[in-house]
Amino acid sequence: MKYFRVHIAVGFIAAAALVAVALLDVRTGRSQSKSKESTNKPAAEKGAESRVKPTVLVRDRRVEADTKDVSTSSTFGSAATRNALLSSELSWTFGNKQERGWYLYTPLIKRLLNIDTKHDTKYNIGTEQFASALSRWQAKSGLKPTGVLDEDTLYAMIATWQGARLKDRVYPQPGQLLTAPVSDFYDPTRADELRQVERETYAAYKRMVSAAVADRSLGLARAAHGELAPGEKYLKIVSAFRSREYQEKLRRESPNSGSAGLAVNSPHFTGRALDLYVGGDPVDTGDSNRAIQVQTRVYQWLVRNAERFGFRPYCYEPWHWEYVR
Numbered sequence: 449m450k451y452f453r454v455h456i457a458v459g460f461i462a463a464a465a466l467v468a469v470a471l472l473d474v475r476t477g478r479s480q481s482k483s484k485e486s487t488n489k490p491a492a493e494k495g496a497e498s499r500v501k502p503t504v505l506v507r508d509r510r511v512e513a514d515t516k517d518v519s520t521s522s523t524f525g526s527a528a529t530r531n532a533l534l535s536s537e538l539s540w541t542f543g544n545k546q547e548r549g550w551y552l553y554t555p556l557i558k559r560l561l562n563i564d565t566k567h568d569t570k571y572n573i574g575t576e577q578f579a580s581a582l583s584r585w586q587a588k589s590g591l592k593p594t595g596v597l598d599e600d601t602l603y604a605m606i607a608t609w610q611g612a613r614l615k616d617r618v619y620p621q622p623g624q625l626l627t628a629p630v631s632d633f634y635d636p637t638r639a640d641e642l643r644q645v646e647r648e649t650y651a652a653y654k655r656m657v658s659a660a661v662a663d664r665s666l667g668l669a670r671a672a673h674g675e676l677a678p679g680e681k682y683l684k685i686v687s688a689f690r691s692r693e694y695q696e697k698l699r700r701e702s703p704n705s706g707s708a709g710l711a712v713n714s715p716h717f718t719g720r721a722l723d724l725y726v727g728g729d730p731v732d733t734g735d736s737n738r739a740i741q742v743q744t745r746v747y748q749w750l751v752r753n754a755e756r757f758g759f760r761p762y763c764y765e766p767w768h769w770e771y772v773r
């Protein structure tokens with residue numbers, strides 16, 4: 449009898465424990481899928497959502513079924529770890545140049561994934577949120593939605609950026625160029641013939657700079673009428689229109705700049721490409737210099753806002769912006 453009672457008691461405790469585990473699982477499972485839903489939102493794209501959903505559903509089911517360790521069960525956990533590594537280690541080439549990692553492109557990548565770089569630190573490279581946002585972009589772009597920023601994904605991103613650049617590279621008629629005041633330039637001694645800019649590009653540049661100056665979070669020095677102060681270096685023009693002759697001279701002076709450097713058919717011939725000061729050494733493609741530039745508030749502001757004014761980036765050179773309207 450005594451033995452029987454103990455048996456019942458043990459059985460009762462075991463049943464209660466099972467119910468408790470089941471309840472706990474349902475609750476964590478639900479909150480997990482709910483938080484997933486909200487983190488999906490910022491980068492949600494119409495086309496991508498339906499294609500990504502199966503992955504999310506599979507993962508949620510797995511989380512619900514797994515009673516042992518809810519916190520580490522995630523489709524994008526390993527992708528996040530992989531991204532943290534690849535951001536500095538991925539081996540790839542740009543033109544003829546051997547490159548290592550994609551960390552220099554983080555602001556542009558986040559922009560592509562619709563991640564608000566100003567406010568969303570939870571979307572940093574090594575997070576599941578980043579991997580999840582990336583997987584949606586991959587799905588939309590016809591890539592396998594792994595959430596891992598591998599070589600194929602990086603090349604697809606570069607193709608997207610390159611495809612958005614200035615297509616029409618016609619030489620301007622003399623009347624299409626104006627000579628901008630020296631106060632707009634990084635080098636206050638720059639000669640007249642090197643300060644020519646295509647008219648519409650210049651007007652758009654001035655509108656963009658006004659908006660940047662008005663954004664007090666950038667801390668740009670302002671002059672009396674709200675324009676960029678003469679002593680402010682940020683956003684000043686380093687280089688604008690270049691004649692073919694001048695470009696040839698530059699190429700002769702640095703013969704090793706290669707295809708990623710001084711192009712034979714430069715967009716600067718159009719007068720619609722501007723090199724703007726975004727920090728560091730103005731136009732040095734070295735990784736350490738570009739690492740400084742892509743972290744400046746001004747560069748990140750351009751990544752977020754330049755498109756509104758008609759300017760698009762050249763991913764490889766943080767300072768180079770093209771007016772595409």
Ligand SMILES: [Zn+2]
Pocket residue numbers: 716721722723765767768769
């Ligand atoms: Zn340039």
